[in-house]
Amino acid sequence: MRMAIIGAGAIGGWLTALLGQHLAEQVQLSVLARGDTLQAIKQHGLQLTQAGQVHRVRVRASESPAELGEQDLVILAVKAQSLPDVAPAVAELIGQHGKVLVAMNGVPWWFFHGAGAVLAAPLQTVDPSGRISQLIPAERVIGSVIHASCRTTAPAQIEHVMGQSLILGLPDGQITPQLQQLAALLEQAGLKISLSEQIQRDIWYKLWGNMTMNPISALTAASCDQILDDVLVRDFSARVMEEARLIGAAIDCQIEQSTEDRFAVTAKLGAFKTSMLQDAEAGRSLELDALVGSVREIGQRLGIATPWTDALYGLTRLMASNRGLLA
Ligand SMILES: NC(=O)C1=CN([C@@H]2O[C@H](COP(=O)(O)OP(=O)(O)OC[C@H]3O[C@@H](n4cnc5c(N)ncnc54)[C@H](OP(=O)(O)O)[C@@H]3O)[C@@H](O)[C@H]2O)C=CC1
Ligand SMILES: CC(C)(CO)C(=O)C(=O)O
Incomplete structure (x- = not known):
């Protein structure tokens, strides 16, 4: 072969x-x-x-x-x-x-x-x-x-x-x-x-975790454990994830898990640096559109508002633009 x-x-x-x-x-x-x-x-x-x-x-x-x-x-x-x-x-x-x-x-x-x-x-x-x-x-x-x-x-x-x-x-x-x-x-x-x-559902479930952890880590230079230990950042992540859950339900990619249970999975990674944080630190472009922009775009097509995801996307895009990290 x-x-x-x-x-x-x-x-x-x-x-x-x-x-x-x-x-x-x-x-x-x-x-x-x-x-x-x-x-x-x-x-x-x-x-x-x-x-x-x-x-x-x-x-x-x-x-x-x-x-x-x-x-x-x-x-x-x-x-x-x-x-x-x-x-x-x-x-x-x-x-x-x-x-x-x-x-x-x-x-x-x-x-x-x-x-x-x-x-x-x-x-x-x-x-x-x-x-x-x-x-x-x-x-x-x-x-x-x-x-x-x-x-x-x-x-x-x-x-x-x-x-x-x-x-x-x-x-x-x-x-x-x-x-x-x-x-x-x-x-x-x-x-x-x-x-x-139904691989689309598995993809959406993985995305449900890294559409928050990756850009937030790139924005804040924080490892996953630090993101989850900060009550306000954890709550912000959960709000973004609830928007993706609603979109998932509309595209036959239902997510049954609670955000807290998903955080428990991520917490097992410990002081983990996401691939997006590694890219930001190395001055490489960020995989932002496939991980976050795409979710907003699907929401827009379906008429599902995504204010928390929009904020995350906007902030990360601006940071990436100012640091020369946009493709
Ligand atoms: N790293 C991880 O732990 C995980 C990553 N993923 C996903 O896997 C995918 C790959 O990620 P990852 O391996 O981390 O990415 P990397 O950036 O480490 O590797 C990508 C490679 O692709 C090469 N490449 C890009 N364009 C070209 C081209 N035109 N011709 C030849 N080579 C090219 C790059 O080369 P060059 O260096 O020259 O740019 C680089 O070697 C991503 O979608 C990521 O999100 C999923 C799970 C975990
Ligand atoms: C490990 C994990 C799930 C962190 O979001 C990841 O996929 C990445 O670093 O890109």
């Missing part, structure tokens, strides 16, 4: 290292990377530190999709704001038959595939020109939710922080034999895979 990973950052680098270590017999693995990361992979391979062990994996890498050739599966692990740039490369790599496993946070471009007229048009905050949907049709997508945390300590050097789980699901909810085979293959690489008949 031919597999290419696009984006050898925290999550893409982690997955590349796992697949390279465990599936060398079954998978012909490549990475589409650029700049310092590409040079580092070519010179030294990719380094993963996981559970106190350091693994170095050699993998074919290029910045040219043509050089890598058509793939059976592409794993897409870039930040959402990079998607307009990489979408043509995805299309080239999947050719006529390949699939794309989308290993990203936030509302994806294919989220409302098959939905009624109000929601079917591409979201401005996710796919402004509609080009991503054209280049990567929903029929070619395998959706996912990543329950893991990783970070890059230097180009092509990845540290696994916690979690090994991925939920996989097709946009139309079918559990096909191909999906089951992929799940079995990824389990051989040490991942814990579950399959979902």
